[in-house]
Structure formats: structure tokens, C-alpha cells
Amino acid sequence: MVLCIGNKSILTITNDPHIVKRYYFSEQIETIVLKLPPIIYTKTAGDTGEIVDNDGEDSSKSPNQMNQEKRHFVFGQLSQSEKYLAICDNFKNLIVYCTKEWKVLASFVIERKCDHVIFNEKEGKLIVSNRSGWIYGYQLVASELKDDENGETFLLGHNAIILDLKLSLDSRYLASCDRDEKIRISNYPNCYNIESYCLGHTQFVSCLAFINEQLLISGSGDGTLRVWQFTQGKELSAYSFANDISAKDEKVAPLAIHSSSINDQIIVTVTFYNSSIFVTYKFDTKSNCLEKITSTDVKHNILYSYTFNNQLVCFIDDKNNFVSCQEFKIVNEKLEILKIDFKIMETLAMDDQLVETFLNEKRTANKIEWLYKSSHDHHNEYFERKKERQETKMVKKIKSS
Amino acid sequence: MATKVIDPPQKRFYRQRAHTNPIADHCFDYPIRPDLMKWNELYPNYDQNGEQVEYLDVGCGYGGLLVTLASVYPDKLSLGMEIRVKVCDYVQDRIKSLRSESPGKYDQIACIRSNAMKYLPNYFHKGQLSKLFFMFPDPHFKKTKHKWRIISKPLLADYAYVLKVGGIVYFGTDVEELYNWMDSHFNEHPLFKQLTEDEISSDAIYSKLFDCTEEGQKVTRAGGKKFLAAYKRVEDPYSR
Structure with missing residues (x-):
């Protein structure tokens, strides 16, 4: 189950079946059965030299193994105006819905589980950070794309979790x-x-x-x-x-x-x-x-x-x-x-x-x-040995003279 | 007063395996921000209001390039960064010995142990550096280890951040695949532009880069291939 909170309403998204319940603060409640686009299977992380932490995530799973998994949502984010909803499933498919008629506006396959998803001011772009500390931008309006683009742009990367x-x-x-x-x-x-x-x-x-x-x-x-x-x-x-x-x-x-x-x-x-x-x-x-x-x-x-x-x-x-x-x-x-x-x-x-x-x-x-x-210092040993070595050398020198 | 000349360090006491995990939490001593760096502990006669460190050799190894920088650019402060404890200690001892042997000639080079992937902005202000060297970086051949490479998509932004516009980044290797990787990354980055033939021929250090590093000499002895390139930091072409 995913809970998305906005200024006008709160959404809950259940997994089996995929149903969105929208609770407006005006006390109206709306129920929508989500139409999902077909699953696009994930790319393998690491191909691009991305920093992958070893949390044992399923980047090695084959599409066959994943086929047996039930599709469920792991993350959801409403846009500021609540016109759009971005949700991410366990197959790392990021799907953006128009919340008016609940049509799919865009869908992408992302490399790693996302941690933070934000919409830009005009709500035409998504900014998504993943577990590896990389941030990607996604273009939601397909008509603004050039032919060779898939809507995904690498924005930046941190060396640690964002x-x-x-x-x-x-x-x-x-x-x-x-x-x-x-x-x-x-x-x-x-x-x-x-x-x-x-x-x-x-x-x-x-x-x-x-x-x-x-x-x-x-x-x-x-x-x-x-x-x-x-x-x-x-x-x-x-x-x-x-x-x-x-x-x-x-x-x-x-x-x-x-x-x-x-x-x-x-x-x-x-x-x-x-x-x-x-x-x-x-x-x-x-x-x-x-x-x-x-x-x-x-x-x-x-x-x-x-x-x-x-x-x-x-x-x-x-x-x-x-x-x-x-x-x-x-x-x-x-x-x-x-x-x-x-x-x-x-x-x-x-x-x-x-x-x-x-x-x-x-x-x-x-x-x-x-x-x-926590800081830990495991280099003292080396410097102690070095000191010892130098002291023995001094003793030898003194003896030989 | 005659100062005692310190013997040069012997490499056999400083050997260490070539690979280090640059992502793990290590124990590093680093300034919280550049203002807090005590450069005067590294460079004798360091003037807080004078010249800042401008040349940085990332993964300086046994310090061959640093020593060359001292003679080619005697009025510039150069720093070597090395992640391996013993190797860094070797370079520090080497510099100590050189300073005692020829006083005044090696005061402008120093070496610290640090992780350049994580801490460059802790040491350097935006646009502080004018030369950045990556000579014979660890190729990390395995695909799963590509993330440990010193040249990668996200890290180029940090290198562009510490370099001033017009500053130059040099990289060299004997591994063709790694060269192509590094070259294509710089090529694709909007803040870097490859140096022209003319710019290369008027560059004082470019032609010396292979002969002065220990790794480069090794490759020469073995008759291996060498790949070298240089890119310039340019203004952001983006306009609103």
C-alpha cells in the first residue's frame, strides 16, 4: 500500500487489486480502478558505472524470475497541483498519471529504486533520486522530445545516499x-x-x-x-x-x-x-x-x-x-x-x-x-611498525659506529 | 647551521596492493570546508593571503609527477592526493628527503592521504585549481567495479567545480578501454572541451607526463601502449 499526501486530498493505492482511493479534505471520497501499462523489464544497474550499494537488491533477477512476482507499488508522489501522480512499482516502472481522467501520461523504467520524486514548478518534468545517489530528470510531455530521446536525462550523482x-x-x-x-x-x-x-x-x-x-x-x-x-x-x-x-x-x-x-x-x-x-x-x-x-x-x-x-x-x-x-x-x-x-x-x-x-x-x-x-583508525599499526623499524635502524647505526 | 640530510625512503617498506574501495567509510582527516584547511602544515613558508594550491595530482602514486611539477612550475603550489596509506607515507618521506637535500626547491609540493571522489570540495574552493591530473588511475576492469573508477559521469561535475574556467585536466593510461571510457566521459560533458594540437604543443607539462610517473616508466620499459589526453574547463554553454 502506498499513501500519497497532497494539499487537497490524500490518496491510498492498494495493490491487489490496484485501486486508488482519494480522500478529499472536502470529505468527498473517490475510488478509481487503475489501468496499468504493461510491465517494462528493468535495465541492469551498474552498466553505466553507477555506484551501487550492496543492499542485495534484485538487479540480478532475470525477467523470468520477476515474472512470478506480483506487481505492487512501492512509492507514490502527487504533484503540487495534484494534477499528476507519479507511482513506482516493484519492477522499477515509474508511471505518471493525470489524476483528472486517470490516463497514463508517461512511463519510464528506472535503474534503481527511487527515494525521492519531485515535480518541477510547471509540472512538466520529474526529478528522481535513486538508492545509488544518482538523480535523473524525466520529461513528461512527449511532444517536447526530440526523436532520439527517451525522456530520461542524467542530472547528477552523489557518492552517498541522498x-x-x-x-x-x-x-x-x-x-x-x-x-x-x-x-x-x-x-x-x-x-x-x-x-x-x-x-x-x-x-x-x-x-x-x-x-x-x-x-x-x-x-x-x-x-x-x-x-x-x-x-x-x-x-x-x-x-x-x-x-x-x-x-x-x-x-x-x-x-x-x-x-x-x-x-x-x-x-x-x-x-x-x-x-x-x-x-x-x-x-x-x-x-x-x-x-x-x-x-x-x-x-x-x-x-x-x-x-x-x-x-x-x-x-x-x-x-x-x-x-x-x-x-x-x-x-x-x-x-x-x-x-x-x-x-x-x-x-x-x-x-x-x-x-x-x-x-x-x-x-x-x-x-x-x-x-x-563512526570513525575508526586501522592505520596506527602501520605507523607503529614503521617507528619500530626506524628505531632498530638507529640502534644498529649507533652500534656499528 | 648544517641541516642533516634525510635518506630517501626505500620503496620496499611502503608497498601496498593497488586497489582500494573508494566508496567505503574510511578514516580520513579532512577539513569541514576549504577555509579550515591548514595548508601551512604542508607547505613551509605558506602565506595565507598568497598563492593557493592550484595543481592537483589525483592518485599521485609514488610522487613522480609531483617532483617534476616542482621543477617545471617552481612558483606554483602542487598537491598530490593518494588514498593508500603507505604509498602516501612514501611520498611524504620522499618530499622530506628532497627538501633536506636541496633546501627551497621542493617547498611547493606536498602529499596528503585522501579520497578525491568524496572530499575535493572540502579542500578546494570553486574554481581554485588550474591543473588536475589523473595519471594511470586504477582501471577497475570488472564491470561491477566501474563505479569505483575515478572518472565517471557524476564525478566530472565535481572536477569542473574545482577547476577554474580555462583550467586543464590531463589523463593518461596504458589501458585502451579505460582511455576510451575517460575520453568519452569528458567529451560528453558540457563543461569540458578537448585541447587543440596547438594548445597541447604549447603546454609545458603534457609531453613530460608519461616519463615522469613511475607507472609511465614501467609501461615504457615493457614497451606498452600509452594513451594521453587533455581537456579544458569551459564556461557553461547553457542559457536560460
Whole structure:
């Protein structure tokens, strides 16, 4: 089962049979039986020199072996306007639907499982990152293609797993961050031209958010949120969040950063892996620093969060009540956070199987312990032996003289 | 005061197998960002406000090219990067010995142990380098190991990032298949353009590249083939 969340509706896609259920916030529910294009069998990863991590993924499976597998969906993403839905199946077929008449707009076979899929501003292109740290662009409108193109363009590659991917507000830059502490700012769509690197984090960079046309905020396993003048790769401020979420022994890293402007104030809300607390900050445009306004505890670990219209929706690790919604308001120059209820969420929550599948999936996906790097030094031995060798030589010299 | 001349290092103490996994987590000491690099620990008389490192030999091996760079470009700072601990240690000892033997002549070359695939932007600012060398890189013949090659589609963007416009990248090998691989990658990248015959003939280092590296001398002795090319970093042809 795949859950896709948009500003107007939430989609669930079940596998057997392939049915999309669309729950509008206006409380209308739509059911669609998906017509799937035939399976295109996968290319073999590694042919292009791509970095393949050894997670034992099925790149070696023959079409015959795969034939016996049932087709199921592993990933889904709605476009901003919700006009399009991109879904990826276990055969690494990436299919894009028009959500109006549920026609297939385009379909591609991708090399590796995708981690992040984003639509560009005009929703004519898809940007897809895969498990190997490579990012590809896909052209959705076939009429804009030249004859020799299949719609796929290699955009860029990281040397480590990509943890977040965001397009700048003006779509001129693509920001990508990885396990190797790096944030890369590439020109878009000419991503081969790196605009800058934002370097300063000392652990994996888990999420990114553009706040305006100059500034980017990043969150990392090193316990900080940093603000960047991103085209220069210049760090403007670093904020240590550990005290805001009363982190116990557990490793806590930012899950998502949401930035919105309310009454000319930039409000930044951050949710965290392994934490039930989200923290709301005010971004001070003079000092470029974050100032904490408040921490809010939703009682169960937050697994997924998103914002729209100054509302924050958190999916939390609680079977009985897995969605928590809050509204942000500024009253008398003070920020107020009000809990709100969406009927549609209650309807969603009643589907036990959906809740169970979703929670399990997110719990697994949100394991971050392995992202932390520990340093180990196995070269001391060599240098000790060298020292010994040199000392013996000295002794010999002294003896012989 | 007469300084004691340090004996040159003996290779037999520094041998190490040729292949290293460049993807794995290794223990590396690297600056978080270029401003924090302590170049003065590598280069005597390093001036923070003066010349920056401009030439980089990626996978410098036993340092033959670095030593040549010191004499061909005595006023430029050159750095060798080598991923193998013992080999890097050999080059460092070699430079120490050379410096003690001819004071002042080898102060502008140094070698560090690092992984160029991962850490170039940690050491160098955008457009800081004017020459980048890849001489006899590990061919990683097996298809599954192609991802470990130092020249690959994603990495070219990083090389273009550290090179200034007009800067030159050189690559050479005795393996024809690897040469074709490297050449086609540079050829397809919009930020690189092959050097013309004229540009090559006026280049001070191009003709010396094979004879100065240890691997190149080995190939000459064995009578093997050598393949060499150079590309220039150009402005991005993309316009909005």
C-alpha cells in the first residue's frame, strides 16, 4: 500500500487489486480502478558505472524470475497541483498519471529504486533520486522530445545516499543532501554545473527547506539546523536543537523542515526522527538566526509531516489516532498553535489495514541509526611498525659506529 | 647551521596492493570546508593571503609527477592526493628527503592521504585549481567495479567545480578501454572541451607526463601502449 499526501486530498493505492482511493479534505471520497501499462523489464544497474550499494537488491533477477512476482507499488508522489501522480512499482516502472481522467501520461523504467520524486514548478518534468545517489530528470510531455530521446536525462550523482532533494522557489537551483555531510547546490536544469557546496555539517544532512530566494535551512544528525546563503555556500548561522526536544539517549535528527510566512513573519517548523516533539521557530531576517518560539509534544513519535495553508499535519506512531493536525495563527503578534480535526483523517484512521501498513512502512523507513558515521583508525599499526623499524635502524647505526 | 640530510625512503617498506574501495567509510582527516584547511602544515613558508594550491595530482602514486611539477612550475603550489596509506607515507618521506637535500626547491609540493571522489570540495574552493591530473588511475576492469573508477559521469561535475574556467585536466593510461571510457566521459560533458594540437604543443607539462610517473616508466620499459589526453574547463554553454 502506498499513501500519497497532497494539499487537497490524500490518496491510498492498494495493490491487489490496484485501486486508488482519494480522500478529499472536502470529505468527498473517490475510488478509481487503475489501468496499468504493461510491465517494462528493468535495465541492469551498474552498466553505466553507477555506484551501487550492496543492499542485495534484485538487479540480478532475470525477467523470468520477476515474472512470478506480483506487481505492487512501492512509492507514490502527487504533484503540487495534484494534477499528476507519479507511482513506482516493484519492477522499477515509474508511471505518471493525470489524476483528472486517470490516463497514463508517461512511463519510464528506472535503474534503481527511487527515494525521492519531485515535480518541477510547471509540472512538466520529474526529478528522481535513486538508492545509488544518482538523480535523473524525466520529461513528461512527449511532444517536447526530440526523436532520439527517451525522456530520461542524467542530472547528477552523489557518492552517498541522498536524504533530501528540493527545488528552489524560482526553480533555478536543485539542492540535494547526503549521508556524507554535504549539501550540493546544482544549477537546474543544467545540473552538471555545480553552483556551490554548503559545507559545515559534521554528520549526515537529513532534510532541507528553501525559505526564500537566497536562503536555505538544513537539518543534520550533528544536532544542528543551519542557515545558508546557498548560491555562495555560505553558512549564516547554526542552531543547536537538542535542548528543544529534550533528546534522551536516542539519536535524534530533523525529519522535515517546514517554512511558511505568516503575517510577514517567517515561521519554521521542524519535526524530528525518534521524537514526538515538533519545534516552531521564528526566523529573524536581520540576524539570519532561528529563535525558538515553542516546542509541542504530540505524545507519539512523528513519522511523517507536511504543511499547507499554515497547517501542520503529522502522522504519528499511534494506531488509534495516527494523524495530528495543528493550525498556526498569529494573534497580537504572538504565535498560537491550535489543534484542529479533519473529519477525513478520522475516516482514514478507521481503515485498520491502511494504518497498520503505513505505520510499519514508516517505522522501517525512519530508522536512522545506520546513517551516523563512526570513525575508526586501522592505520596506527602501520605507523607503529614503521617507528619500530626506524628505531632498530638507529640502534644498529649507533652500534656499528 | 648544517641541516642533516634525510635518506630517501626505500620503496620496499611502503608497498601496498593497488586497489582500494573508494566508496567505503574510511578514516580520513579532512577539513569541514576549504577555509579550515591548514595548508601551512604542508607547505613551509605558506602565506595565507598568497598563492593557493592550484595543481592537483589525483592518485599521485609514488610522487613522480609531483617532483617534476616542482621543477617545471617552481612558483606554483602542487598537491598530490593518494588514498593508500603507505604509498602516501612514501611520498611524504620522499618530499622530506628532497627538501633536506636541496633546501627551497621542493617547498611547493606536498602529499596528503585522501579520497578525491568524496572530499575535493572540502579542500578546494570553486574554481581554485588550474591543473588536475589523473595519471594511470586504477582501471577497475570488472564491470561491477566501474563505479569505483575515478572518472565517471557524476564525478566530472565535481572536477569542473574545482577547476577554474580555462583550467586543464590531463589523463593518461596504458589501458585502451579505460582511455576510451575517460575520453568519452569528458567529451560528453558540457563543461569540458578537448585541447587543440596547438594548445597541447604549447603546454609545458603534457609531453613530460608519461616519463615522469613511475607507472609511465614501467609501461615504457615493457614497451606498452600509452594513451594521453587533455581537456579544458569551459564556461557553461547553457542559457536560460
